[in-house]
Amino acid sequence: MNAKDYGELFDNGETDIAEHLVLENAQRPELSQKQITLALPIGMIEVLDKEAQRMGESCQSLTKFWLSDKLAVR
Incomplete structure (x- = not known):
């Protein structure tokens, strides 16, 4: 399925698309990390x-x- 097909499912009232996903093909963004010091x-x-405390x-x-x-805006 492509994005258009998923959009049509949503437009037709289907909000649970899990059965249409092929999880074996799922990709995650780069998860490796690098520690920095920030003053x-x-x-x-x-x-x-x-x-942070207020938000738990x-x-x-x-x-x-x-x-x-902030970086996603760019």
Whole structure:
């Protein structure tokens, strides 16, 4: 199936497309990681920590999410 076929299924009210997927052909994005050191102002770290705590996430997880979101726009 291609994207158009999946779109037609959705347009026809079918929201569970799992049975149409061929998981053996599924690909994941590059998952290898490289550790970096990032120096940030203390005030920025405090705000980041508070927001991560409010959301129930780790500071690292929230930072990766925000960076990913920002970089996806480009």
